[in-house]
Amino acid sequence: MIDIVILGAGNVASHFIHAFSQSQDINISQIYNHRPESLRDFSDFETTKEIDKIKTAEVYLVCIKDDKVQKIVQSINQPQAIIAHTSGSLPLLKTSNRDAVFYPLQTFSKDKTISFKDLPICLETEYESDFKVLKKLVHALGAKPYAVSTIQRQELHLAAVFVCNFVNHLYHIGHEICAQKNLPFDILKPLIKETADKINFKTPNQAQTGPAIRHDQTTINRHIQQLDNPNYQEIYRYLTNSIQKSNE
Ligand SMILES: NC(=O)c1ccc[n+]([C@@H]2O[C@H](COP(=O)([O-])OP(=O)(O)OC[C@H]3O[C@@H](n4cnc5c(N)ncnc54)[C@H](OP(=O)(O)O)[C@@H]3O)[C@@H](O)[C@H]2O)c1
Structure with a gap:
């Protein structure tokens, strides 16, 4: 004991x-x-x-x-x-x-x-x-x-902020977008679950889909226009650039 x-x-x-x-x-x-x-x-x-x-x-x-x-x-x-x-x-x-x-x-x-x-x-x-x-x-x-070790743990903690806290903030943005258009956040939950499940089979980079990796610029521009919060527009641009740079 x-x-x-x-x-x-x-x-x-x-x-x-x-x-x-x-x-x-x-x-x-x-x-x-x-x-x-x-x-x-x-x-x-x-x-x-x-x-x-x-x-x-x-x-x-x-x-x-x-x-x-x-x-x-x-x-x-x-x-x-x-x-x-x-x-x-x-x-x-x-x-x-x-x-x-x-x-x-x-x-x-x-x-x-x-x-x-x-x-x-x-x-x-x-x-x-x-x-x-x-x-x-x-x-x-x-x-x-x-x-x-301390150094490894500090790096793990940093990685955890990306895969947990930042991802959760992105859920929050998705939640707000749905609420503004009277859509239930529940409609996104199967997508959220499949995105998390897919990394058991592919690396996150291999699992990436969407307009950023396809370089669908017209769709990207429309999404930025749809966002009325300049902060969220900036996040959208940063993440789009980051996805594209990770695949150059
Ligand atoms: N939450 C997580 O997901 C998570 C995961 C892994 C590790 N951790 C780590 O676990 C530790 C605790 O995190 P937590 O999420 O449990 O935090 P928390 O829910 O905010 O609890 C913090 C604790 O610290 C006490 N506290 C606040 N100010 C204090 C002061 N001036 N003097 C003495 N005690 C004080 C609080 O007491 P009162 O509430 O009564 O003020 C409470 O008991 C942190 O080191 C955190 O990094 C957290």
Whole structure:
């Protein structure tokens, strides 16, 4: 049984709390959050808003916003414990004896359930023995551990911003365009699903279709005219150029 303390009560922390609490091999001994209001959902657990009252545990999982991680890690006065943050972009902090990274490569929103089965979790530790402990945590979730260096993780995080956050913003633009013409966004969902599925069979570049790759300039010009938001026109032009340059 591994005793862990989870720091944070946001998107990532909530999912970890729920998933670890299903495991026989993990005991969540406490949850810390700076604002007690955010701890209300976790009344089944011991909680605290005082960083100097956190309990002794084997692992501290810091699921706090990136800008505050360093400060929180420095405040955890547990030199014998593994202190792992969950950020894709922060380095191994080297502020405690046994710093580590436990970065789940997934998008988490509090109110959306998620399966941890085979979910990639990128691990980085100072010591091999700590890596083994974190691997046990990953297996307790049914997830998949990956040994990933800081530089590799930062590149993965960058790639993830393109394939998740930017793609999601493009969904938002599509959603707006549909709403303006009284069309249901649902009509686009089979297309969205097939676009995601196709990359299991082809590289993204091989899978590309549409006016940009065909150089259908009349259609491209008409699309730009159809857009009344200059910001979206600029995005359309940038992406069209990028698709065309990737295929020169
Ligand atoms: N969301 C994702 O999809 C995702 C995926 C992988 C990794 N991550 C990483 O996981 C970590 C947490 O992300 P998240 O999405 O869970 O963020 P979040 O939902 O915004 O939660 C952030 C947490 O930080 C706390 N916090 C905010 N300001 C603070 C302060 N001044 N001092 C101490 N604590 C403070 C928040 O408490 P209050 O809400 O009570 O203010 C909350 O518990 C980040 O490092 C992020 O990069 C996120």
